Amino acid sequence: MTDRIRVFAPSSASNLGPGFDVLGLALPKLGDMVEAEPSVTPGIEIVEVTGDGGALTRDPTRNVAGIAAADVLRRLDGLEVGAPPHRGARLWLHKQMPLASGLGSSGASAVAGAVAVNELFAAPLSRHDLVASALVGECAASGTPHADNVAPSLLGGIVLVRSCDPLELIDLPVPTELRVVVVHPHCEVSTVVARRLIASRSYALDDAVANLGNIAALVDALHRGDLAQFGRSVRDRLVEPVRAHLIPGLAEVKTAALSKAALGCSISGSGPSMFAFAGSDDDAQAIADAMQAAFHDAAGLESEAYVGPVNREGARRVE
Numbered sequence: 540m541t542d543r544i545r546v547f548a549p550s551s552a553s554n555l556g557p558g559f560d561v562l563g564l565a566l567p568k569l570g571d572m573v574e575a576e577p578s579v580t581p582g583i584e585i586v587e588v589t590g591d592g593g594a595l596t597r598d599p600t601r602n603v604a605g606i607a608a609a610d611v612l613r614r615l616d617g618l619e620v621g622a623p624p625h626r627g628a629r630l631w632l633h634k635q636m637p638l639a640s641g642l643g644s645s646g647a648s649a650v651a652g653a654v655a656v657n658e659l660f661a662a663p664l665s666r667h668d669l670v671a672s673a674l675v676g677e678c679a680a681s682g683t684p685h686a687d688n689v690a691p692s693l694l695g696g697i698v699l700v701r702s703c704d705p706l707e708l709i710d711l712p713v714p715t716e717l718r719v720v721v722v723h724p725h726c727e728v729s730t731v732v733a734r735r736l737i738a739s740r741s742y743a744l745d746d747a748v749a750n751l752g753n754i755a756a757l758v759d760a761l762h763r764g765d766l767a768q769f770g771r772s773v774r775d776r777l778v779e780p781v782r783a784h785l786i787p788g789l790a791e792v793k794t795a796a797l798s799k800a801a802l803g804c805s806i807s808g809s810g811p812s813m814f815a816f817a818g819s820d821d822d823a824q825a826i827a828d829a830m831q832a833a834f835h836d837a838a839g840l841e842s843e844a845y846v847g848p849v850n851r852e853g854a855r856r857v858e
Contacts, residue, residue, distance in 0.1 A: 542576065542577075543574060543575065543576035544574070544575055544576075544655060544658050544659055544856060545572060545573070545574045545575075545655070545856065545857050545858070546572070546573050546574075546575070546651050546654045546655040546658060546854060546855065546856050546857065547570050547571070547572050547651065547854065547855055547857050548570050548571055548572075548573075548646075548647040548648070548650035548651035548654065548692050548693065548853075548854040549565045549566055549567070549568075549569065549570040549647065549692055549695075549850045549852075549853065549854070550565075550566045550568075550569040550570050550571075550636050550642040550643050550644070550647055550692070551563050551564060551565050551566055551642065551643035551646060551647070551687075551688045551689075551691045551692045551808075552564055552566055552641075552642065552643070552719065552721060552807040552808065552812075552814045553643060553685075553687040553688050553691075553807065553808040554687065554775070554778065554805070554806070554807075554808060555697075555757070555773060555805070555814075556753065556757070556772065556773035556774055556775045556779075556803060556805040557749075557750040557751075557753035557754045557757065557772065557773070557774060557775050557776075557777075558687070558699075558754050558757070559737070559750075559775070559777060559778045560685040560687050560700065561687060561699060561700045561701070561754070562687060562697070562698070562699060562700075562754070562757070563643075563686075563687035563688055563690060563691040563697070563698055563700070564691050564696065564697040564698070564713075564719065564849050564850075565691040565692055565694075565695045565696060565849060565850035565851070565852075565853055566642065566643075566719065566721060566845065566847075566849075566850055567719075567845065567846075567847035567848060567849075567850050568845050568847065569635065569636045569642060569845060570635060570636060570647050570651075570692075571604075571632065571633065571634055571635055571636060571644070571647040571648045571651050572632075572633040572635060572651060572857075573604055573630055573631065573632050573633070573648070573651035573652050573654075573655040574630065574631040574633070574655070575608075575628050575629065575630050575631075575652075575655035575656055575658070575659045576628065576629050576659070577626075577627065577628060577629075577659055577660075578627035578628055578629045579627065580627045581612075581626065581627045582599070582609065582612070582627050583599040583605045583608045583609045583612065583627070583628055583629075583630060583656075584599060584627070584628070584629045584630065585597040585598070585599050585602055585604065585605050585629075585630050585631075585632060586629050586630065586631050587631045587632070588602070588631075588632045588633075588634065589631075589632070589633050589634065590633055590634035590635055591634045591638065594638060595632070595634070595638075599630075601679075602632070602648075603645045603648050603649040603652070603676035603677060603679055603680045604630060604632045604648040604649060604651060604652030604676065605630065605652065605676075606649070606652075606675055606676040606679050607648075607649040607650070607652045607653040607672050607673045607675055607676030607677075608628060608630060608652040608653060608655070608656040608672075610653070610671075610672035610675045610676070611652075611653050611656040611657050611664065611669070611672045612626050612627075612628070612656060614664055614668055614672065615656075615657075615660055615663065615664070618663060626660060628655075628656050628659055630652060630655065630656075632648060632651070632652070634648070637723060637727075638727070639727035639728055639729055639730065639809075640723050640727070640811070640812050641723075641728060641806065641807040641808035641809050641810045641811060641812040642721065642723065642807060642808065642812050643688035643689075643692055643808060645676070645677055645680035645681070645688075645730070646673065646677050646688030646689040646692050647688075647692050648676070649672075649673040649674075649675075649676030649677050649680075649689055650669075650673045650689050650692045650693045650854050651854065652673075652676065653669045653672040653673045653676070653693075654669055654693065654854045654856075657669055658856050666693060666694060667706065667708070669693055670686060670689055670690050670693050670694070670706065670708065671706050673689040673692075673693060674686050674689055674703065674706070676689075677689050680730070681730050681731060681734060682731055682734065683734060684703045684704070685700070685703065686698075686700045686703055686706065686708070687700050688808065690708050691853070692853060692854060693853050693854045694708070694710065694853045695849075695850055695851045695852045695853030695854075696710055696711070696713050696849060696850075696851050696853070697710075697711040697712075697713055697761065697849060698710060698711065699711055699758065711758060711761045711762075712761045712762055712764070713761070713848075713849045713851060714761065714764045714766060714769075715764075716766070716818050716819065717766065717769075717816060717817075717818070717848065717849060718816065718817040718818070718819065718820060718822070718823040718846065718847065718848060719814060719815075719816055719817075719823075719846075719847065719848070719849055720796070720801070720814060720815040720816070720817060720823050720826045720827045720830065720844065720845070720846050721807060721812055721813070721814045721844070721845045721846075722792070722812065722813055722814075722815075722827060722830040722831055722834065722842050722843070722844045722845075723811070723812040723842055723843050723844075723845075724786075724787070724788070724811050724812070724834045724838070724840040724841070724842040725840055725841050725842060726786075726787065726811050726840060727811065728782075728785045728786065728809050728810040728811045729809070730808070730809045732785075733782055733785060733809035733810065734809065736781050736782060736785075737777075737778055737781060737782075740781055742777055746776040746777055747777065749774075749776045750775060750776055750777050753772045753773075753774050753775075754772070756768055756771070756772040757769060757772035757773065760772060766802055766816075766818050767802070769802060769803070769816070770801070770802025770803040770816060771803070772803070773802065773803025773804070773805055773816065774803070774805075775805055775806075778806075779805055779806055782806060782809065782810060783806075785809075785810055785811065786806065786810045786811045786813070787811075787834075787837070787838030787839075787840060788833060788834050788836075788837035788838030788840065789806070789813070790837075791833045791836070791837035791838075792804070792813055792830050792833040792834055792837070793805075793813070794833070795829040795830055795832065795833035796813075796815040796826050796829060796830050796833075798829065799822065799825045799826045799828075799829045800817065800818075800822050800825070800826070801815040801816060801817060801822075801826045802815070802816040802817060802818060803815065803816050804816075804830075813830065815827075815830065820846075823846045823847075824846055827844035827845075827846050828844075830842075830844065831844055
C-alpha cells in the first residue's frame with residue numbers, strides 16, 4: 540500500500556465505422572484524472588468531482604469511477620481467501636473532457652478509478668482484470684456491457700473486443716504513420732438515447748454483410764499497414780445512418796474531411812464528436828480545420844479539434 544497517487548486515463552474513439560461495440564482506440568491529449576489515497580474505512584469514498592459543472596454525483600454506488608474502484612476492491616479482497624474485507628480508498632475525480640461527447644468520458648473515469656485503486660495497493664491485478672472492473676462501471680453508465688471504450692483507454696492502441704462475456708480482447712497493430720483527428724462540436728448526445736435508437740431497429744442482411752466485410756478488411760489492413768484499404772473500410776451501414784440526425788452537419792463534415800484526403804470519417808461512439816484518419820501530420824491538420832469549418836458553416840456549431848497519433852500507452856500513473 541502506498542500514499543496518495545494519481546492516474547490518467549485517455550479518452551477513446553469507438554466503433555471506428557463498422558465495428559459497433561467491438562472496435563476502439565485510445566486518443567491523444569484528452570482524458571480524466573483520478574487521485575486516490577488509502578482509507579481506514581472499508582469501501583470507496585468520492586471526496587470531490589471537478590470539471591463536470593456539478594453534473595456528476597459523488598455517490599460511489601452511482602458514479603462510474605466509484606463503481607469500477609469498488610469492483611477492484613472486491614477483486615483484491617478475493618486474492619486473500621478467508622480474509623475479511625478491509626481495504627478502503629478515497630478518490631478525487633478530475634474530469635478533463637466533455638460529458639456526452641462520444642469520446643468515452645464515462646469509460647475514462649471508470650478506467651482511472653480502477654487503475655488508481657489497483658496502484659494504491661501495489662498493483663496486484665492484471666490489466667485484463669482492470670478492464671473487467673472498468674467494464675462494470677461503464678455498464679452502469681450506458682446500461683449495456685461494451686468494452687470498446689474502456690479497453691483502449693486502459694490498454695492503449697487499437698483494440699478489438701471479441702467478447703465481453705467472457706472478456707476477450709485483441710490488440711491490433713497501429714501503423715506508424717496513422718494519425719487520428721477528432722472534432723468535438725459544442726452539443727451533446729446521450730449515450731443511453733443513442734443506444735436505444737440502435738436497439739429498436741431491424742437491419743437488412745446486405746447492410747450487415749457489408750459491415751462484416753469492412754471489419755475484416757480493416758483488421759487485415761492494420762496488420763499489413765495498408766492505409767488505403769484501412770480508409771476504405773471505415774464505413775458503417777448499420778449504426779451511422781440511424782444516428783446521423785443526432786449530429787447537426789454530419790454529412791457536410793464528412794464531405795469536408797474526405798475532400799482533404801481523409802482516409803475515412805465517421806461518428807466517434809454515440810457522437811456528437813466525429814473522427815477521421817490521415818496518413819500524415821499535415822493532412823491531419825488540414826482535415827481538422829475543414830471539419831471545424833463545416834460544423835460552423837453547416838450547423839452554426841463551434842468545436843474543438845484534437846490531432847495526433849493513436850495513444851499507445853493507455854492509462855498510466857503520473858507524478
